Amino acid sequence: GQQLNQSPQSMFIQEGEDVSMNCTSSSIFNTWLWYKQDPGEGPVLLIALYKAGELTSNGRLTAQFGITRKDSFLNISASIPSDVGIYFCAGITGTASKLTFGTGTRLQVTL
Amino acid sequence: EAGVAQSPRYKIIEKRQSVAFWCNPISGHATLYWYQQILGQGPKLLIQFQNNGVVDDSQLPKDRFSAERLKGVDSTLKIQPAKLEDSAVYLCASSFRWEGVAFFGQGTRLTVV
Numbered sequence: 001g002q003q004l005n006q007s008p009q010s011m012f013i014q015e016g017e018d019v020s021m022n023c024t025s026s027s028i029f030n031t032w033l034w035y036k037q038d039p040g041e042g043p044v045l046l047i048a049l050y051k052a053g054e055l056t057s058n059g060r061l062t063a064q065f066g067i068t069r070k071d072s073f074l075n076i077s078a079s080i081p082s083d084v085g086i087y088f089c090a091g092i093t094g095t096a097s098k099l100t101f102g103t104g105t106r107l108q109v110t111l
Numbered sequence: 112e113a114g115v116a117q118s119p120r121y122k123i124i125e126k127r128q129s130v131a132f133w134c135n136p137i138s139g140h141a142t143l144y145w146y147q148q149i150l151g152q153g154p155k156l157l158i159q160f161q162n163n164g165v166v167d168d169s170q171l172p173k174d175r176f177s178a179e180r181l182k183g184v185d186s187t188l189k190i191q192p193a194k195l196e197d198s199a200v201y202l203c204a205s206s207f208r209w210e211g212v213a214f215f216g217q218g219t220r221l222t223v224v
Contacts, residue, residue, distance in 0.1 A: 004153075031211055042115075042202050042215035043154070088153055092211045098167060099144065099204075099213050101153035 004089055004102035012108045019076040021087060021105045029091030032065050032072040033099075037086045046087075047074070076107075084109050113137065115216035117203050123222045129191035132219045136184070136205030142166075144213060145178055145188050146202040154202055160186065193223045 006023045031050055035043035047058050049065035056063055062075045089102040116135040124130050136143050141162050146154035158168040162183035180186040190197055200220050204213040
């Protein structure tokens with residue numbers, strides 16, 4: 001089946017630093033999504049990307065849909081403690097809107 | 112607008128027992144998903160409904176798992192009999208048919224002992 005590989009697997013940063021993570025696939029996706037999951041909660045949608053090359057921002061978050069439609073990255077600027085959590089990319093393909101999740105990037109922010 | 116509702120939040124059962132989870136999607140969302148998330152992993156799709164029809168259940172262990180979505184709204188996921196490896200968070204999500212962006216509930220944490 002389709003697999004989405006995220007890197008890095010985990011990262012420890014200091015408050016105020018910028019963060020960059022990416023997601024790659026061997027398959028083409030029509031839509032890329034980025035979710036954040038806090039402990040004990042379901043994933044919450046951060047950004048949705050619909051077109052190859054699209055760059056979208058949501059506050060301190062910026063994400064891009066790769067030109068090849070096989071990758072995406074997420075940047076977080078000026079990190080704060082509440083950014084702690086697991087970030088998942090997800091890709092949608094096919095007319096049935098099948099949603100496949102990546103392996104996740106765990107972010108820890110130190111003061 | 113109310114989000115995706117799931118119950119119960121937590122469930123502890125013994126192996127070989129049965130358990131059922133309930134999900135109420137966002138009003139008007141035609142697509143409903145059940146995901147299994149094992150600790151430390153990303154969510155894995157178990158089954159996807161479009162209205163009350165199954166679109167994809169290729170990763171559903173059909174010998175013990177079953178799901179239904181009567182009337183195209185609420186859905187239940189059942190495990191019978193449960194195994195230790197079924198311990199996980201079970202997430203329900205829904206989306207508009209044409210949009211595909213899924214919104215998740217808080218999940219049900221299942222512990223099989």
